[in-house]
Amino acid sequence: MDERILATADRLFSRQGIRAVGVDTIAAEAGISKRTLYNHYPAKEALVVAHLRRRYGALTHADDRLVDAPPAAQILGAFERLERAIADPAFRGCPFVNAVAELGVPGPGADHQTNALAIAFKEERRQWFRRRLERIGVADPDGLATQLALLVDGCVAVGLVRRDPAMARAAGAAARTLLIAAGVAVAPAGSCRSPRR
Amino acid sequence: MDERILATADRLFSRQGIRAVGVDTIAAEAGISKRTLYNHYPAKEALVVAHLRRRYGALTHADDRLVDAPPAAQILGAFERLERAIADPAFRGCPFVNAVAELGVPGPGADHQTNALAIAFKEERRQWFRRRLERIGVADPDGLATQLALLVDGCVAVGLVRRDPAMARAAGAAARTLLIAAGVAVAPAGSCRSPRR
DNA sequence: ATGAAACTACACCGACCTGTGTAATGGCTG
C-alpha cells in the first residue's frame, strides 16, 4: 500500500513538480481516500522525503549490474545507460536538483533533509566513480571522479530541457577522453553497442 | 518601474521557486500595489517569462568581457567565472532548468515558451563555445562545444546542492584536459588567477 | 488650473491548498 502511494507520488512529483501536485490528486491517482493517505504519511513533506529516498535507492544502484565487467567498461557503461535514460519520455532530470530548486532556500530550521539527501546522492555517485578509478589505478581518482560526475549531472540537466541523445553521447565521449588522458586503456568508441560487426 | 518589478521577481523566484512566490508577495516586496503589478504584467505567467528573458540576456553575455583575450583563455575564463558564481550565496542554479523542472511537462497548448527559452539558452551557450573553438581551429568544434557546455551545466547543477568551489575547479580542469586532448595549447593551470609571481 | 494617466487601498471572487474530524463500511482473525 505504501508502495502504491509512493509510486504514484513519484510519478506525479516527477511529471508536474512537487508543489504543483496536491495531496488530493495523489490520493485520487493512487485510488485511495485522502484519509488513508494521511494514515500512512503524517504530512506531505514526509511524502516528499520518502519520494526522494526511493529515488535515492533506485538511482544509486542502477549501475551495479555490470559489476563483473572491467572498471573502465563499467564507467563507460554508465554513460550509455544515461543515454537510454534521457531518451525515456518519463525522464524528468535529477529529482534531487529539482527538489532543491523548487523547495528553495531552506527556511528557519526546516527543509535541511532535502538538501542533505541531495548532497548524499551526488557524493554517492561520485564515490561510485572513484572506487572504479581506484581499481584502475589512475593518478587522481578523486579528482577524475568529480569530473565524471559533473559530466553526468550536466547531461541530466541539459537532457531535461533538450531531450537529445547526442548530449549523452557527448558526455560519454568526454568521459572517454578524460579516461584516456588519465592513461586508462579503453575500448574504441561504440564497441559496447555493436560488439563485433 | 517594470525594472523594479522584474528585479524583485527575479530575486524571489530564484530564492524560493516560482510556484512558492505569490503575486501579493512580489507586489509587496517591490513596494507597489498588486493592481499596479497587474497593470504592467497581465498575469503571473508573463512575469515568469519576463524573468526568464531577463536572465537570458544577463547570462548570455556574461562572458563577453574577455572578448579580446585569445579564445582558449576566454573558454577557461568562463570556468573561472563559474567558480565565482557558485561561491555567491545568491546562486540558485540554472533558472531555466529550475523553471522547466518546476513547471513540469507542458500541459495541452501551454507553457511551451518556457521550454523553448531554456533550449535557446542552452544552445546559445554551446554556440558561444563553438565560435571560439572554431577560431582556434580544433577538429570537431561542435562536439567539443557540447562537451564543454555539459561541464558547465553539471557544475551549475551540483553547485546548487553542494556549494563547493572544488566542483567548479574540477569542471575547469576537465575543460582544460579536453582542450589539450583536442590539440589546443593552453596556459598552465592557475596562470590566470596569479599571472606572474 | 485642468485633465489625463498612473498609482493606491481594499474588498472581493472562486478555486485550490494542507490537514482534521467523524461516522459508516468493509474484511479479517479469534
Add this chain to the structure above:
DNA sequence: CAGCCATTACACAGGTCGGTGTAGTTTCAT
C-alpha cells in the same frame, strides 16, 4: 459471531492562490 483494524465518504476549517473591480489619490505636462 464478536471484535478489531483499515478504509471509505464527506464535510469542514483556515489559509493562500491568481486575478478583478472600484473608488479615491497622486503626479505631471500642458
